[in-house]
Amino acid sequence: MTDTALHPGAETAAAREAGSNLPVLAVDLVADPSLLSRLAELGRGLEEAGVGAVTISDGGLHPIHVASFLAPLTRTLGLLPRTDAIYVEPFHLATQLMSLDHLSHGRAGWLLTAETDPAAPAAVGREVLGLEATAREAADVLEAARLVWDSWAPDAVVKDTSRGVYVDAARLQYTDVEASTFSLRGPSITPRSPQGLLPVLVADTDRPAVGERVATELADGRVLDVDVSAGAHPDQIAETLEGADARLVRLVGLDLEADPLGTVTALVAALRERELIASAADEGQSLREQLGLAIAEHAPDPERRTDRARRTDLTDQTREESA
Amino acid sequence: MTTTQSPSLATGPAEHPIHPEHTPTGQLAFGAFFQGVNSSTIWRLPESGDQVAWESFEALVRTAERGRFAAFFLGEGLRLREHREVPFELDVAGRPDAQTLLAALAGVTERIGLVATQNTTYNDPVDLARRLQTLDLLSGGRAGWNIVTTDNAWTGENFRRGGYLDHEDRYVHAEAFVEVAEQYWRGEQITHDGAHYSVRAQGDLPRSAQGRPVLFQAGASPAGQDFAARTSDVIFSPHGTLEAAVEFRRSIVERTVAAGRDAGSVKILPGAEIILAPTEAEAEEKVRWVRDLQIGPEQAIALLEQYWGRDLSAFDPDGPLPDVAPEVVESGVTRGAGFQFAKAEELTRAWREEAAEKGQSILEFARARSGARRGTFTGSYDQVAERLVEFARLGAIDGLNITPWLIPSGLDDIVDELIPRLQERGVYPTEYAGATLRENLGLPPG
Ligand SMILES: Cc1cc2nc3c(=O)[nH]c(=O)nc-3n(C[C@H](O)[C@H](O)[C@H](O)COP(=O)(O)O)c2cc1C
Numbered sequence: 001m002t003d004t005a006l007h008p009g010a011e012t013a014a015a016r017e018a019g020s021n022l023p024v025l026a027v028d029l030v031a032d033p034s035l036l037s038r039l040a041e042l043g044r045g046l047e048e049a050g051v052g053a054v055t056i057s058d059g060g061l062h063p064i065h066v067a068s069f070l071a072p073l074t075r076t077l078g079l080l081p082r083t084d085a086i087y088v089e090p091f092h093l094a095t096q097l098m099s100l101d102h103l104s105h106g107r108a109g110w111l112l113t114a115e116t117d118p119a120a121p122a123a124v125g126r127e128v129l130g131l132e133a134t135a136r137e138a139a140d141v142l143e144a145a146r147l148v149w150d151s152w153a154p155d156a157v158v159k160d161t162s163r164g165v166y167v168d169a170a171r172l173q174y175t176d177v178e179a180s181t182f183s184l185r186g187p188s189i190t191p192r193s194p195q196g197l198l199p200v201l202v203a204d205t206d207r208p209a210v211g212e213r214v215a216t217e218l219a220d221g222r223v224l225d226v227d228v229s230a231g232a233h234p235d236q237i238a239e240t241l242e243g244a245d246a247r248l249v250r251l252v253g254l255d256l257e258a259d260p261l262g263t264v265t266a267l268v269a270a271l272r273e274r275e276l277i278a279s280a281a282d283e284g285q286s287l288r289e290q291l292g293l294a295i296a297e298h299a300p301d302p303e304r305r306t307d308r309a310r311r312t313d314l315t316d317q318t319r320e321e322s323a
Numbered sequence: 324m325t326t327t328q329s330p331s332l333a334t335g336p337a338e339h340p341i342h343p344e345h346t347p348t349g350q351l352a353f354g355a356f357f358q359g360v361n362s363s364t365i366w367r368l369p370e371s372g373d374q375v376a377w378e379s380f381e382a383l384v385r386t387a388e389r390g391r392f393a394a395f396f397l398g399e400g401l402r403l404r405e406h407r408e409v410p411f412e413l414d415v416a417g418r419p420d421a422q423t424l425l426a427a428l429a430g431v432t433e434r435i436g437l438v439a440t441q442n443t444t445y446n447d448p449v450d451l452a453r454r455l456q457t458l459d460l461l462s463g464g465r466a467g468w469n470i471v472t473t474d475n476a477w478t479g480e481n482f483r484r485g486g487y488l489d490h491e492d493r494y495v496h497a498e499a500f501v502e503v504a505e506q507y508w509r510g511e512q513i514t515h516d517g518a519h520y521s522v523r524a525q526g527d528l529p530r531s532a533q534g535r536p537v538l539f540q541a542g543a544s545p546a547g548q549d550f551a552a553r554t555s556d557v558i559f560s561p562h563g564t565l566e567a568a569v570e571f572r573r574s575i576v577e578r579t580v581a582a583g584r585d586a587g588s589v590k591i592l593p594g595a596e597i598i599l600a601p602t603e604a605e606a607e608e609k610v611r612w613v614r615d616l617q618i619g620p621e622q623a624i625a626l627l628e629q630y631w632g633r634d635l636s637a638f639d640p641d642g643p644l645p646d647v648a649p650e651v652v653e654s655g656v657t658r659g660a661g662f663q664f665a666k667a668e669e670l671t672r673a674w675r676e677e678a679a680e681k682g683q684s685i686l687e688f689a690r691a692r693s694g695a696r697r698g699t700f701t702g703s704y705d706q707v708a709e710r711l712v713e714f715a716r717l718g719a720i721d722g723l724n725i726t727p728w729l730i731p732s733g734l735d736d737i738v739d740e741l742i743p744r745l746q747e748r749g750v751y752p753t754e755y756a757g758a759t760l761r762e763n764l765g766l767p768p769g
Binding site for chain 2: 033039064068072088092095098103124157161164166167169172185187188189307
């Protein structure tokens with residue numbers, strides 16, 4: 001297994017050196033039930049306003065589902081649910097996120113957060129974790145998720161009619177994670193998604209909870225939070241953006257009742273004019289591309305191949321027949 | 324093909340052939356079941372679509388909605404099936420997470436119900452309840468949950484608690500799980516201390532247009548039937564013949580009444596495969612063609628290997644069943660949802676005798692068995708319509724949960740040819756009854 005595939009932070013640095021990578025502008029939608037009737041309209045409107053992505057924060061509705069709901073209603077918008085890594089099943093979380101990537105045609109990302117509200121462990125019957133343990137588990141879950149995402153080669157579905165083989169087990173690999181708080185066998189139940197590895201970003205607000213290792217070493221980049229609850233002033237925001245080493249700029253606290261689209265349209269125009277944010281994505285562009293991240297190559301690992309237990313006599317026989 | 328009622332069915336009073344308290348509605352509702360992992364979906368044809376592509380799901384759900392299907396179902400399996408310790412290579416495998424996909428379909432559909440198969444053993448009840456309620460709210464009251472209870476250490480290897488549950492306890496656990504979910508949906512304070520974990524939470528979402536997601540149960544064991552009778556709105560039965568369906572209805576009605584609910588509270592939708600053609604002769608030809616494509620020589624050998632527990636690749640698929648003994652007494656059935664364990668020695672001997680008697684080769688035997696296992700409705704458009712009218716008239720079923728044998732065009736002839744004939748005969752709706760899944764299944768408010 002190559003290092004770059006599982007530690008895309010290294011690629012981030014390389015891509016950044018290439019220059020040209022202005023941060024993508026995102027709006028944070030708090031997935032509150034009161035938003036339900038306007039959700040579709042808001043998603044489409046933000047895309048038309050030239051916003052590059054939305055992040056979906058937890059306001060009661062499940063952020064991954066809200067992102068999915070928006071996927072077929074939009075065409076270029078990046079969709080990043082802000083979702084807890086700790087008090088969930090890592091296997092479900094990983095396959096839900098890669099499913100979002102499938103149905104959005106490669107526009108999914110994960111704004112990784114670590115829950116510190118004691119209500120979260122109580123709801124799943126776990127003890128409250130301290131900050132250090134939380135950070136360790138966040139790192140373990142992120143690494144496990146990437147192994148799940150990488151467990152099918154892009155060409156694992158072979159549909160070989162001559163041998164009657166639909167999926168080639170030699171192109172699947174186990175995850176085989178033994179972390180301190182969970183283990184996971186794999187491979188994924190979902191084939192590899194368009195981006196392979198989803199972009200994983202960490203918002204400034206979440207750094208203390210997710211820990212420095214996740215925020216600086218493992219994640220694909222930083223998310224700069226800009227609080228616009230007191231109004232969005234282009235000059236002020238431009239100042240914050242100058243020299244900020246961020247992949248994504250997230251507008252939080254936008255008043256969704258009071259003409260959010262007008263505010264955002266004006267802001268996008270002002271920041272683009274000053275060349276402070278990336279241009280809008282083209283249709284068909286993946287979120288990784290929009291964020292200036294390198295393509296995630298599949299990293300095959302002979303040790304994890306799911307057919308390693310296949311008896312050699314059978315393998316040889318199959319090979320001869322198909323030759 | 325005969326559509327006449329066998330006299331043995333009418334054991335009750337003439338107007339109540341099934342149960343004195345059960346009144347047939349005479350109506351059918353259809354569900355479309357995109358299983359995702361199975362041997363019935365043909366992948367060898369050029370027109371076989373991608374099994375994970377959004378376009379496949381969208382095309383299928385649009386056809387189903389055009390045909391006024393009550394629901395669109397997605398299956399679930401939480402570990403890739405394995406055969407002789409290697410992921411099973413011969414069948415369609417790999418699918419998106421059911422609910423994540425349905426949340427997207429909610430945005431592009433208007434009336435069709437969206438039902439996710441979700442396991443009670445490897446989910447956390449509050450997390451699952453919240454996801455289902457989110458789906459229910461996003462879809463305006465069209466969510467359903469097909470409750471399954473798969474439990475084994477092998478699947479458990481993908482989850483924090485591992486294989487923590489004894490098989491006998493799966494429905495005990497499932498009932499407690501559903502109770503927690505219902506408390507969450509009612510917006511209550513949850514205090515649950517079970518044998519395996521404790522939960523403290525507060526339901527914090529508004530109720531949907533249908534109150535709560537519709538509960539489906541897929542399980543035919545007596546424990547499964549009792550669970551459905553006590554807790555569910557709909558049960559998927561595996562029965563395709565009229566006799567078996569009537570027997571199953573009787574069993575469910577008895578259990579439902581014993582549980583203190585109205586006789587008709589649990590709707591029955593058997594899983595079904597439908598193979599149609601303009602004439603009976605063409606339909607017979609088509610069935611053979613479909614089976615050939617579903618079960619190739621490799622699948623036939625693999626089917627036997629599951630029960631023989633040994634490598635049978637040296638046997639000729641066109642020859643008789645292997646005359647060797649199985650290697651294990653308890654068979655190593657390919658692991659995954661829907662497979663049952665059986666005593667290998669008894670079973671393989673019986674199969675060998677059956678195939679010899681019928682003069683079947685390995686391949687012919689496997690194809691026949693696979694057809695028999697699925698509830699299959701085959702024939703001309705009119706024949707199948709007439710047969711379904713008989714099912715509806717007797718009240719044996721409330722509809723069918725149809726697995727298309729081709730993705731994404733497998734519902735086309737059902738919607739274009741069969742459904743109009745059912746509508747003409749007055750047993751299938753011409754319009755959706757309402758905006759929620761509950762209304763479209765004829766269920767009382769939740
Ligand atoms: C129509 C139908 C669909 C089913 N779909 C699934 C599925 O998608 N995933 C799953 O784990 N089990 C599925 N099952 C299996 C059942 O959950 C159950 O395990 C099986 O019917 C045995 O029932 P029992 O546990 O009551 O004996 C399905 C069963 C039926 C009849």
